[in-house]
Amino acid sequence: xxxxxxxxxxxxxxxxxxxxxxxxxxxxxxxxxxxxxxxxxxxxxxxxxxxxxxxxxxxxxxxxxxxxxxxxxxxxxxxxxxxxxxxxxxxxxxxxxxxxxxxxxxxxxxxxxxxxxxxxxxxxxxxxxxxxxxxxxxxxxxxxxxxxxxxxxxxxxxxxxxxxxxxxxxxxxxxxxxxxxxxxxxxxxxxxxxxxxxxxxxxxxxxxxxxxxxxxxxxxxxxxxxxxxxxxxxxxxxxxxxxxxxxxxxxxxxxxxxxxxxxxxxxxxxxxxxxxxxxxxxxxxxxxxxxxxxxxxxxxxxxxxxxxxxxxxxxxxxxxxxxxxxxxxxxxxxxxxxxxxxxxxxxxxxxxxxxxxxxxxxxxxxxxxxxxxxxxxxxxxxxxxxxxxxxxxxxxxxxxxxxxxxxxxxxxxxxxxxxxxxxxxxxxxxxxxxxxxxxxxxxxxxxxxxxxxxx
Amino acid sequence: xxxxxxxxxxxxxxxxxxxxxxxxxxxxxxxxxxxxxxxxxxxxxxxxxxxxxxxxxxxxxxxxxxxxxxxxxxxxxxxxxxxxxxxxxxxxxxxxxxxxxxxxxxxxxxxxxxx
Numbered sequence: 001x002x003x004x005x006x007x008x009x010x011x012x013x014x015x016x017x018x019x020x021x022x023x024x025x026x027x028x029x030x031x032x033x034x035x036x037x038x039x040x041x042x043x044x045x046x047x048x049x050x051x052x053x054x055x056x057x058x059x060x061x062x063x064x065x066x067x068x069x070x071x072x073x074x075x076x077x078x079x080x081x082x083x084x085x086x087x088x089x090x091x092x093x094x095x096x097x098x099x100x101x102x103x104x105x106x107x108x109x110x111x112x113x114x115x116x117x118x119x120x121x122x123x124x125x126x127x128x129x130x131x132x133x134x135x136x137x138x139x140x141x142x143x144x145x146x147x148x149x150x151x152x153x154x155x156x157x158x159x160x161x162x163x164x165x166x167x168x169x170x171x172x173x174x175x176x177x178x179x180x181x182x183x184x185x186x187x188x189x190x191x192x193x194x195x196x197x198x199x200x201x202x203x204x205x206x207x208x209x210x211x212x213x214x215x216x217x218x219x220x221x222x223x224x225x226x227x228x229x230x231x232x233x234x235x236x237x238x239x240x241x242x243x244x245x246x247x248x249x250x251x252x253x254x255x256x257x258x259x260x261x262x263x264x265x266x267x268x269x270x271x272x273x274x275x276x277x278x279x280x281x282x283x284x285x286x287x288x289x290x291x292x293x294x295x296x297x298x299x300x301x302x303x304x305x306x307x308x309x310x311x312x313x314x315x316x317x318x319x320x321x322x323x324x325x326x327x328x329x330x331x332x333x334x335x336x337x338x339x340x341x342x343x344x345x346x347x348x349x350x351x352x353x354x355x356x357x358x359x360x361x362x363x364x365x366x367x368x369x370x371x372x373x374x375x376x377x378x379x380x381x382x383x384x385x386x387x388x389x390x391x392x393x394x395x396x397x398x399x400x401x402x403x404x405x406x407x408x409x410x411x412x413x414x415x416x417x418x419x420x421x422x423x424x425x426x427x428x429x430x431x432x433x434x435x436x437x438x439x440x441x442x443x444x445x446x447x448x449x450x451x452x453x454x455x
Numbered sequence: 456x457x458x459x460x461x462x463x464x465x466x467x468x469x470x471x472x473x474x475x476x477x478x479x480x481x482x483x484x485x486x487x488x489x490x491x492x493x494x495x496x497x498x499x500x501x502x503x504x505x506x507x508x509x510x511x512x513x514x515x516x517x518x519x520x521x522x523x524x525x526x527x528x529x530x531x532x533x534x535x536x537x538x539x540x541x542x543x544x545x546x547x548x549x550x551x552x553x554x555x556x557x558x559x560x561x562x563x564x565x566x567x568x569x570x
Binding site: 041044045136248253255256258274304305350430431432433436 | 469514521527529538543
């Protein structure tokens with residue numbers, strides 16, 4: 001009888017929801033811990049840069065409350081990684097606030113561990129000077145100046161900081177930016193499950209119920225790990241895993257079909273066997289792990305400017321039949337007007353006109369008539385050094401386009417149908433990812449400071 | 456001539472991190488999988504031309520066990536960057552969907568079709 005660990009994913013993304021009864025059922029089936037990934041870079045750099053969180057307070061608290069309640073009642077740890085969606089300091093602080101609030105409202109008492117992964121820029125400058133930061137491919141240019149000029153950086157922790165927190169007796173662990181897989185692999189490896197098995201299981205668990213054949217809604221996922229491999233079985237009886245669905249999920253979001261790079265090594269799935277167990281579970285064996293010098297991925301966001309946008313619909317057939325020439329002429333007029341009225345040269349801002357076409361008939365007037373044979377939507381997007389300047393540029397753009405003449409009509413015309421007042425909408429700061437690098441570490445826990453709190 | 460989507464159960468694209476795109480094609484049956492592989496319409500060269508990426512930056516993987524092909528390329532713009540048009544990378548596969556798939560002529564003539 002070897003070691004067995006029962007891992008449970010609350011859902012694929014904290015705040016995206018799951019069925020309460022699925023989690024209860026999974027706990028009744030036995031679980032050694034609950035894990036949940038709370039963040040991602042999928043939605044772009046805005047969250048890391050701004051410190052904001054994607055899901056609402058309500059949605060995050062609902063998911064967290066149920067997971068905390070079940071974990072504490074069962075006496076098992078709850079591990080949440082990439083807190084607050086971006087995993088930096090403000091994101092982590094916001095999530096810790098929710099956890100403390102829930103603890104107080106429910107009279108829950110437990111040891112809370114917070115693990116930070118936002119890295120001080122001077123620390124990174126030192127590491128850069130020492131040659132400890134190397135680019136992946138493709139990578140934005142990173143040097144001392146760009147490190148200092150960025151908004152913030154996070155390093156993606158591996159399983160060791162989670163293990164450190166577990167060993168310190170923490171029952172609820174809230175971590176900043178983490179490798180999704182390590183949230184789930186930490187406890188199993190601590191209990192003697194081979195890394196290869198734990199990492200591959202973590203890869204399946206991190207998206208919650210996404211590895212099932214037909215996922216109707218986000219939900220929990222359960223995996224039982226042992227020394228030879230693992231068995232995936234969705235706790236929701238209406239869902240099922242098949243070898244195909246699990247393999248397809250191993251492919252998802254991975255550039256390389258057979259290698260998954262994690263801190264400390266590479267998970268090799270090239271020799272893995274996926275076998276059906278009954279008609280809704282899958283047994284996975286044959287994962288291999290190749291150790292490598294320990295590196296953690298660095299992510300960074302820098303401010304790129306401020307954005308204002310406008311959306312315009314066009315369906316006058318005479319405008320549409322000369323649309324390329326219309327747009328070319330309009331852009332020239334706009335560039336000159338922005339220079340004259342706003343005082344900005346073309347190099348000082350970006351203005352893009354993204355045209356979306358519906359070659360069929362369109363009824364976006366909303367009155368039930370199919371009045372147009374063709375229609376186009378134009379998304380006008382201005383980015384400039386300040387919000388005020390971005391707003392000024394987009395206003396020139398939409399207002400000029402509105403009245404831009406065509407030869408067929410004598411008189412002042414209005415070409416753009418705006419669905420909003422104001423037509424121009426200030427959209428706030430724009431960020432860009434400024435790092436796709438790895439940081440060579442001697443100590444996997446050193447950059448990730450842990451604080452413990454007794455609630 | 457069938458269109459690619461007619462031979463598949465799934466065609467999708469997604470970010471593999473903010474700097475790379477990955478495409479998954481899962482075919483309906485072995486004949487379709489073989490026909491598309493032989494046709495070269497999603498070969499490294501074809502992808503290089505369709506997406507304007509240097510051919511040495513295109514990676515193609517085969518997983519015959521589930522009749523799948525995976526293709527990965529660097530993103531034309533980093534996710535969410537100023538000139539990006541698709542933050543999640545979910546609509547990059549569209550230009551593959553209606554690609555025409557030539558019949559495998561080898562059965563008839565015994566001569567391999569060029570890749």
